Amino acid sequence: MTPALEAAYAQPHRRYHARSHIEDCLALLAGQSDLSDRDRRLLEYAIWWHDAVYDPTRSDNEEASAEMARRDLLATGEDAASADEVARLILLTKGHVVPPGDRLGALLVSIDLAVLGGEPEAYDAYAAGVRHEYRHVPDDLFRAGRARVMRHFLDAEAIYPDPAFRDRLEARARANINRELAGLSA
Structure with a gap:
């Protein structure tokens, strides 16, 4: 480094x-x-x-x-x-x-996105870290923008382009994203 x-x-x-x-x-x-x-x-x-x-x-x-x-x-x-x-x-x-x-x-790309398919606690820490990085954005604008980004992942045929990552992480990533989206709309 x-x-x-x-x-x-x-x-x-x-x-x-x-x-x-x-x-x-x-x-x-x-x-x-x-x-x-x-x-x-x-x-x-x-x-x-x-x-x-x-x-x-x-x-x-x-x-x-x-x-x-x-x-x-x-x-x-x-x-x-x-x-x-x-x-x-x-x-x-x-x-x-x-x-x-x-x-x-x-x-x-699959390695970079692996966090999306992590355990719920790890995913929540990731989402909180991203929110902190965007702390300059008001809550309502952040929620709307974040929801748009996360829906983009859900709309994709597959989040993980690598088949092994897809097999291992895709279902949990989709569950994590759906859970985050529910929280963003609450």
């Missing part, structure tokens, strides 16, 4: 999008046994940088994070093709839509 990444993930406004989220994602990646060394390295880089820029008042966090990753990786001697692939993967975390056949993209 670079000093810039360490500082980014330690920003005081972060509650969910902090170092612990990165560590959780890296632990899930470690459980993937069928990756080449290069693919694992690219996914590790994408995990480290995917939330490097996180300002809840901006709409271009993923683009800025991808550019930071590209710049930092090139500065450390990584080849341009790898830096470009990491940037591409990071951009997938914006809409969480992965083209068919994109295994690395499916893994990254």
Whole structure:
């Protein structure tokens, strides 16, 4: 981890999008046994940088994070093709839509969204962390915006593009989201 990444993930406004989220994602990646060394390295880089820029008042966090990753990786001697692939993967975390056949993209997006399929207590802590990060938004506007985002996940054919994550987490993610939506409308 670079000093810039360490500082980014330690920003005081972060509650969910902090170092612990990165560590959780890296632990899930470690459980993937069928990756080449290069693919694992690219996914590790994408995990480290995917939330490097996180300002809840901006709409271009993923683009800025991808550019930071590209710049930092090139500065450390990584080849341009790898830096470009990491940037591409990071951009997938914006809409969480992965083209068919994109295994690395499916893994990254599924790992990033794994919290949605967590135990209810973990999901509630995640939702509370996100609310804290958006504390500048009035409650009624936050509820409406959050509900719109969460309905987007429910409207998708599958939340998790990776089949193994889908098999393991999809049902619980949908239950968690439905429970949160009920609370948002109360």
